[in-house]
Amino acid sequence: MIKRVRSWWNGADKQETLTISEDNIPQHVAIIMDGNGRWAKRLGLPRIAGHQNGMKAVKRATIAADELGIKYLTMYAFSTENWTRPKEEVDFLMRLPQEFLAIELDELIEKNVRIRMMGHEEHLPSHTVNALREAIRLTEHNTGLVLNFAMNYGSRREMTECVKDIALQVQSGELAVEDITPELIDKHMLTADMPDPDLLIRTSGELRLSNFMLWQLAYSELWFTDIYWPEFGKQHLLEAVAEYQRRSRRYGGLK
Ligand code: IPE
Numbered sequence: 742m743i744k745r746v747r748s749w750w751n752g753a754d755k756q757e758t759l760t761i762s763e764d765n766i767p768q769h770v771a772i773i774m775d776g777n778g779r780w781a782k783r784l785g786l787p788r789i790a791g792h793q794n795g796m797k798a799v800k801r802a803t804i805a806a807d808e809l810g811i812k813y814l815t816m817y818a819f820s821t822e823n824w825t826r827p828k829e830e831v832d833f834l835m836r837l838p839q840e841f842l843a844i845e846l847d848e849l850i851e852k853n854v855r856i857r858m859m860g861h862e863e864h865l866p867s868h869t870v871n872a873l874r875e876a877i878r879l880t881e882h883n884t885g886l887v888l889n890f891a892m893n894y895g896s897r898r899e900m901t902e903c904v905k906d907i908a909l910q911v912q913s914g915e916l917a918v919e920d921i922t923p924e925l926i927d928k929h930m931l932t933a934d935m936p937d938p939d940l941l942i943r944t945s946g947e948l949r950l951s952n953f954m955l956w957q958l959a960y961s962e963l964w965f966t967d968i969y970w971p972e973f974g975k976q977h978l979l980e981a982v983a984e985y986q987r988r989s990r991r992y993g994g995l996k
């Protein structure tokens with residue numbers, strides 16, 4: 742087994758060494774990027790400053806995931822429940838994909854990254870959808886890391902659409918009730934052509950899923966950290982992956 746040993750300063754004056762095995766890298770990592778507002782508040786800044794700095798953390802996480810050899814990185818950017826926030830904040834969040842892509846797309850293309858979007862396009866402003874569609878189009882033939890933005894995503898909504906799709910096929914006689922299997926359901930989810938996340942990361946100390954990938958996370962390893970999303974960097978991803986590699990995934994069996 743090839744072992745790579747990494748060292749980094751963990752922010753305190755203690756140096757830690759991480760052992761990351763190259764043959765057990767999670768294929769799909771999903772991240773609930775939380776704590777932007779609290780990060781800003783702690784510094785006496787408006788909440789949007791937290792979102793602005795959160796964008797830089799998206800870049801750091803993407804580069805680090807690519808270097809590690811992760812194949813899919815799903816980022817929870819905006820939930821179907823986030824519409825209840827004040828309009829100015831929602832408007833700001835809706836401008837971030839454009840801003841992020843204007844700054845980073847060239848480098849992402851150079852790195853062979855493929856951009857995807859997972860969520861419901863309706864209600865999203867056209868400038869947000871157009872920026873994402875353009876990035877998806879420009880990177881559709883790339884074969885490197887898949888950077889999947891969960892934008893206006895909600896797991897219950899996704900499942901509801903899935904049930905409706907299948908019900909219509911049954912109603913039209915295209916499908917028999919006996920044909921409904923977990924595999925078929927998988928094919929009707931927004932993640933149809935992606936593996937389930939191996940590792941879920943949530944920042945900001947909250948210990949909940951907030952309507953994120955409830956079906957797909959059935960057997961994912963969960964890793965929580967108290968740091969706020971704008972503070973997230975390569976060392977945190979390495980720490981999460983190192984912890985992931987120490988876990989024993991049993992899927993209900995014995996190992
Ligand atoms: C995450 O940070 C970003 C989004 C949910 C869009 P928050 O905005 O939720 O920050 P907190 O949780 O209020 O600190």
Ligand code: IPE
Pocket residue numbers: 773774775776817818819820823947949951
């Ligand atoms: C989850 O964070 C949604 C995103 C990160 C986009 P929230 O801040 O919306 O979640 P709650 O409200 O704390 O559950």
Ligand code: MG
Pocket residue numbers: 775776777
């Ligand atoms: Mg939050």
